[in-house]
Every structure is written in C-alpha cells, then in structure tokens.
Amino acid sequence: MTLPTDPAANLAALIRCPSVTPADAGALGVLSAMLERLGAKIERPVFKEDGTPDIENLYARVGAEGPHLMFAGHTDVVPPGDEAAWTHPPYAAEIANGHMFGRGAVDMKGGIACFVAALARYHERHGAPAGSVSFLVTGDEEGPAVNGTVKLLEWARERGEAWDAALVGEPTNPDALGDMIKIGRRGSLSGTLIVHGRQGHVAYPHLADNPVRGLLMLVEALLEPAFDEGTADFQPTNLEVTSIDIGNPSVNVIPGRAVASFNVRFNDRWTPESLQAEIHNRLDRAAASLRLRPGRDTPVAFDIEWRDRPSPVFLTRDDRLVETLAASVAAVTGRRPQRSTSGGTSDARFIKDYCPVVEFGLVGQTMHMVDERVALSDLETLTRIYLRFLEDWFG
Missing domain, CATH: 3.30.70.360 (Alpha-Beta Plaits)
Incomplete structure (x- = not known):
C-alpha cells in the first residue's frame, strides 16, 4: 500500500473538494482515505445547534499510547469570490511557475497535506511513533465556529482522549518559511x-x-x-x-x-x-x-x-513544545523563527484549554485572496519541518 508521502498530491486532492463553509464537499472523505493508509482509527461526528448549519468533523488517532500529540486544522475554506478573476480555477489545483493554485492552498489545506505527508514519511523511516498522533479537523473554522473545534474537543474528552501537546497548521509565516511560530494570541x-x-x-x-x-x-x-x-x-x-x-x-x-x-x-x-x-x-x-x-x-x-463568546488572550509557556518546534524549524531552514502572538484568532484559542498549543504553517500572503497559491518548494520544506518535529518530539 502506497503511503501519502507527497504533500503536493495530498493538497491537490483536498483543493479539488470545494469545501466552502459549511459544505464539506468530500474533503473529510479524502483526508480519511489518506489517514486510513496510516492505520488511523477515524470517526466523523456531526454537530448541530439551532440557527447554525450542521457541521461534519473528523477525529483520527494513530497509536494508542502516550505521549499524545494532536495536529489540529480545518478543511473548510472561504468563498473564492469572482471566479473569473482567478488566473487558474479555484478548485482545479493547477500548477504554474512552481506554484499550486487553489482556494485553501495555504489556509489551510496545505498545512494538513504536509502534516499527513510528514507522518507518512515517519512511518516509512521509523514505523509507528512511540506514542500517538491524533488529527482534530473541523469544517467550521471559517464559519461561526459553533459546531466545530469546541464541540469536537468536548466530544473527544468525553471519550477519554487527552493530549500532551498540540500543533495547529495555520499559515503563520509572513514572508518565508521559518519566519514565525505563534505561541499565543491576543x-x-x-x-x-x-x-x-x-x-x-x-x-x-x-x-x-x-x-x-x-x-x-x-x-x-x-x-x-x-x-x-x-x-x-x-x-x-x-x-x-x-x-x-x-x-x-x-x-x-x-x-x-x-x-x-x-x-x-x-x-x-x-x-x-x-x-x-x-x-x-x-x-x-x-x-x-x-x-x-x-x-x-x-x-x-x-x-x-x-457579541457572544469573546476570545480570551493566551500564551503558551511550555518550553519543551516551543523549543522542539523552533529547533525543528531552524534545523530545516537555517532560520530561528520569531515567537509571536500577533495576528487574528484561530482554533488554538479553544485547544489551549486542553493542552499546550503552538501554531506553525505555510506563508500566508495569499490566504483569502484571488489566486491563493503555495510554492511547491514550500510544501516540501514544511513537510520536512513537520517530520523533524515528529522525530524530535517522539525521539
């Protein structure tokens, strides 16, 4: 069985699902197929609340022992806007000049694609991790965020899930990979x-x-x-x-x-x-x-x-998590990332109530824009960073 080690192939499959909030459009099914090849136990609960759309979510776990690392993200995307304004169709995942074009390329299907590829490469090199890796993926991050990560975390905890650390794959780098990791949010x-x-x-x-x-x-x-x-x-x-x-x-x-x-x-x-x-x-x-x-x-x-549900400020002070990620970024890119709390909110604001959390992903310059795109070289580099992080975390 071929493992999903190619981040570009993983991303193309995800982009081709037009999963504009709240529609899933098959994105979680595509992700499930990748994770099944890694031996993950997968569940896809649907959460509901009056006045909001029903949302399908995914929780997958590889391994049954500790330490337990969570990777969190979302497969939903914002609308493409005027599709005629795009140089390449927003859901075609076309490649031109070394970039893959498509809605969600950097925010944040690209981060998911790279982490899946990194875990697959870990399996090829080392076998199963000496611990567990879980995926907590919602289809409601770009929407009202009511039937997504908040309820998925509660649902998982009620079933006995507990995590030692979490990595969110949001695009955190302003200009180049290695610029910045997010260790908190206003x-x-x-x-x-x-x-x-x-x-x-x-x-x-x-x-x-x-x-x-x-x-x-x-x-x-x-x-x-x-x-x-x-x-x-x-x-x-x-x-x-x-x-x-x-x-x-x-x-x-x-x-x-x-x-x-x-x-x-x-x-x-x-x-x-x-x-x-x-x-x-x-x-x-x-x-x-x-x-x-x-x-x-x-x-x-x-x-x-x-307005309902203000987001509290938080800061991650877990030295092992932050240092391991920063060292992995530096080892691959040669750059020591800035530790930042800038930018908007993310689902990390919910995860921090369950375990220490950091964020690191692609360069965010084109997120939510016409012609959202990611350099193929960045997909490979981010995969290598995530792989190094897995090796160091479980090593």
Whole structure:
C-alpha cells in the first residue's frame, strides 16, 4: 500500500473538494482515505445547534499510547469570490511557475497535506511513533465556529482522549518559511454601541435630540486614550470601529438612532470582563459630556450589546513544545523563527484549554485572496519541518 508521502498530491486532492463553509464537499472523505493508509482509527461526528448549519468533523488517532500529540486544522475554506478573476480555477489545483493554485492552498489545506505527508514519511523511516498522533479537523473554522473545534474537543474528552501537546497548521509565516511560530494570541472582544435620540426636523433641533452627536463623543472615548502600551509578549491593545450605521435616507430629518460596531484585540493586561468594564466606564464618562450637545442637561442615552463568546488572550509557556518546534524549524531552514502572538484568532484559542498549543504553517500572503497559491518548494520544506518535529518530539 502506497503511503501519502507527497504533500503536493495530498493538497491537490483536498483543493479539488470545494469545501466552502459549511459544505464539506468530500474533503473529510479524502483526508480519511489518506489517514486510513496510516492505520488511523477515524470517526466523523456531526454537530448541530439551532440557527447554525450542521457541521461534519473528523477525529483520527494513530497509536494508542502516550505521549499524545494532536495536529489540529480545518478543511473548510472561504468563498473564492469572482471566479473569473482567478488566473487558474479555484478548485482545479493547477500548477504554474512552481506554484499550486487553489482556494485553501495555504489556509489551510496545505498545512494538513504536509502534516499527513510528514507522518507518512515517519512511518516509512521509523514505523509507528512511540506514542500517538491524533488529527482534530473541523469544517467550521471559517464559519461561526459553533459546531466545530469546541464541540469536537468536548466530544473527544468525553471519550477519554487527552493530549500532551498540540500543533495547529495555520499559515503563520509572513514572508518565508521559518519566519514565525505563534505561541499565543491576543484576545478578541466585539460589541455594538446603540445611541438613542429623538427624531425631528433639522430646522428645529431643540425639539429633537440628534444621536449622531452623542455617537461621535462615545466613539472618540473608545479610541482615545490608548488602552495600554503593550506587554513583553503582546502588542498594544487596539480597538477599531468597524461600522457606523445611521440608516437615514433624508437630509432634513434628524435620525432617532445611531449605531457603531467595534472590535478590540487585547493583550494579557486584560480579561474580557475587565475590558468590558473599562469600555463601560469610558462610555459613561463620555455620555455625561455636553461638548457636542449644546442646551442638553442629560447624558447621552445608549446601550451596548456584546457579541457572544469573546476570545480570551493566551500564551503558551511550555518550553519543551516551543523549543522542539523552533529547533525543528531552524534545523530545516537555517532560520530561528520569531515567537509571536500577533495576528487574528484561530482554533488554538479553544485547544489551549486542553493542552499546550503552538501554531506553525505555510506563508500566508495569499490566504483569502484571488489566486491563493503555495510554492511547491514550500510544501516540501514544511513537510520536512513537520517530520523533524515528529522525530524530535517522539525521539
């Protein structure tokens, strides 16, 4: 039986499944076929929740003893956008100029393809690992992330699964393989600010209460001053206003309501609860200001709605896991990777509650873009890094 040692062949098979969230489109079946050739025990639970699409997931384990290493990732992808704008069809896995083109090439079917190839090469060289390797793969990472990794982790733990360490194959390198591993992530908190006013004629402002004036003061209070200057391991906390919506088609009517949405990426000086408290304090102080509301003697009337499930900040301090991965990257590439907590969120924010977790994958420059692509040489290099990591971890 031929083992799936070729990362390019593995990736092509995965790309040809148009698994745009929440559709699986056969991607987990393709992955299952690869893992069966490695002797994995495979289960594919489907999770459901009202108001969200049903999601099929995959849990596979090679081996039955410890130590137990988890590889985590996702086979779902974002939509391709205008397919006519692609140089090569987004689901054809065509190769040109040393690159494979396709949606998910780097985010993150490429990482899955390389890890499968690395484990297959490990089997060829050494036989089964002196321990276990599991695959925790969801089809819901690019979607609402409700019926994916969170429930899959709970499902596995209820069946007695426990892990010593986890590696997430997200694209972590800004420019070249060996640039960066992720040893943590900032937290993420989203909210919607709703300012209530009183509708009226613009020629009679004293009879109305313009919520736009109040909204401007409250938004300014969210943006200034800075929340902090950063910490030894994290960038400064940053709030971005992502939309301002008035919904007023008329130029001579003062609206009755104004809404702004925002997201905060925060460091380890904050928890979601302490950050919410700080934002409330800022808004309460600003609401009492009369600076943009002449003739008013009452605070701005507002509500704030927090989005569900804020993501907490985390930092992996497991020296053995981080050092083993960093040393494996350096051994293959000759480059000592930066240990970073930058970027957005990933499913590592869920995994960290079960075991130490790090992230390392391909170069992410084209993820989510038209003509997403990966260099074939990078597929081979990443496979070699993962193989070295497996050898060192189980060695």
